[in-house]
Amino acid sequence: MAQKRTLDAFFTVVPKRRKENEPDQDAQAGHSAHPAYPFPIANLPALMVRDVASLPARPGRRINDQPDLDLLYFEPYIPAYLGKQMFDFLRSELPFYRVEYDIKRGGYQTHIVTPRWTTVFGLDDTSYFDAGGAVTDKLSTMKANDKRYDRYPPRPIPQCLDALRKSTEAATNCKFNFCLVNYYASGADSISFHSDDERFLGAEPAIASFSLGARRDFLMKHKAPRPGESAAATEARGVKLALGSGDMVLMRGATQSSWLHSVPKRTGRNQDDGGRINITFRRAMVKDGTENYYNYNVGRGPVYRWDRTSRQMVLWERG
Ligand SMILES: O=C(O)CCC(=O)C(=O)O
Numbered sequence: 001m002a003q004k005r006t007l008d009a010f011f012t013v014v015p016k017r018r019k020e021n022e023p024d025q026d027a028q029a030g031h032s033a034h035p036a037y038p039f040p041i042a043n044l045p046a047l048m049v050r051d052v053a054s055l056p057a058r059p060g061r062r063i064n065d066q067p068d069l070d071l072l073y074f075e076p077y078i079p080a081y082l083g084k085q086m087f088d089f090l091r092s093e094l095p096f097y098r099v100e101y102d103i104k105r106g107g108y109q110t111h112i113v114t115p116r117w118t119t120v121f122g123l124d125d126t127s128y129f130d131a132g133g134a135v136t137d138k139l140s141t142m143k144a145n146d147k148r149y150d151r152y153p154p155r156p157i158p159q160c161l162d163a164l165r166k167s168t169e170a171a172t173n174c175k176f177n178f179c180l181v182n183y184y185a186s187g188a189d190s191i192s193f194h195s196d197d198e199r200f201l202g203a204e205p206a207i208a209s210f211s212l213g214a215r216r217d218f219l220m221k222h223k224a225p226r227p228g229e230s231a232a233a234t235e236a237r238g239v240k241l242a243l244g245s246g247d248m249v250l251m252r253g254a255t256q257s258s259w260l261h262s263v264p265k266r267t268g269r270n271q272d273d274g275g276r277i278n279i280t281f282r283r284a285m286v287k288d289g290t291e292n293y294y295n296y297n298v299g300r301g302p303v304y305r306w307d308r309t310s311r312q313m314v315l316w317e318r319g
């Protein structure tokens with residue numbers, strides 16, 4: 001019920017719009033525009049783009065001292081001053097969603113309200129955006145025609161996130177075509193134990209995961225061994241990384257197939273330490289990935305946007 005009260009409160013707040021005579025701080029940098037965006041998304045100012053291009057701030061440290069675990073931990077990847085700027089920028093400029101869906105759990109239909117704000121950009125490896133922004137099939141170079149793209153028209157990764165994607169590709173030797181963003185407004189927002197091992201990512205997917213803003217615990221535990229599998233896995237200890245602003249964890253190899261990860265809720269004194277943004281870069285190989293990511297990170301509900309005055313996500317109304 002707390003969830004419902006919070007949502008009702010959001011509906012009553014109308015986002016503030018820039019007045020005609022107020023300077024647009026992004027005027028010089030411009031915007032990323034696409035018909036599938038709910039609104040144009042501001043570009044990162046040139047100075048920030050320059051700074052992002054010089055990352056990572058530190059080399060990554062390998063963590064592979066446990067069965068099937070292969071992490072590369074950059075602590076940090078983004079220095080504090082830039083992490084703060086990026087946190088404020090992305091929270092203010094991106095469209096966010098509070099996705100709801102129904103699942104069957106233990107024979108019962110359950111309604112899920114995703115316990116965090118989400119948004120997603122990208123397109124799987126079978127297609128690309130042509131110069132005009134049209135989703136185009138790689139093989140035929142014709143406009144892609146597939147029902148999996150119809151429900152949620154794919155959105156190109158905006159410049160403000162693409163700068164970091166390029167840096168991450170260079171630092172990791174991996175390719176990424178998707179960018180998922182989570183915003184945890186407080187300790188009440190969370191992600192439960194799961195693995196990102198969907199078939200559409202292919203075998204041994206590499207996922208780069210950035211933290212900005214409040215420090216939150218990132219917990220990992222080994223999956224139960226499947227029948228006939230070595231019991232060595234059961235000897236694995238849990239992993240706890242207290243991820244700070246600017247940190248990046250690359251999860252690769254057998255990590256997704258063998259381990260679960262979560263960001264648990266925080267209660268008591270730590271609940272209101274401020275928001276946290278998580279950015280993950282991934283590579284979806286096939287169209288099912290595009291459909292799945294938009295379904296669970298954009299969905300069919302309303303768009304929200306950060307309001308600097310009331311300091312909360314408010315319903316965004318086209319206008
Ligand atoms: O917020 C995080 O650090 C983790 C997010 C995550 O696991 C996911 O989006 O799949």
Ligand SMILES: [Fe+2]
Binds near residue numbers: 194196261
């Ligand atoms: Fe995950």
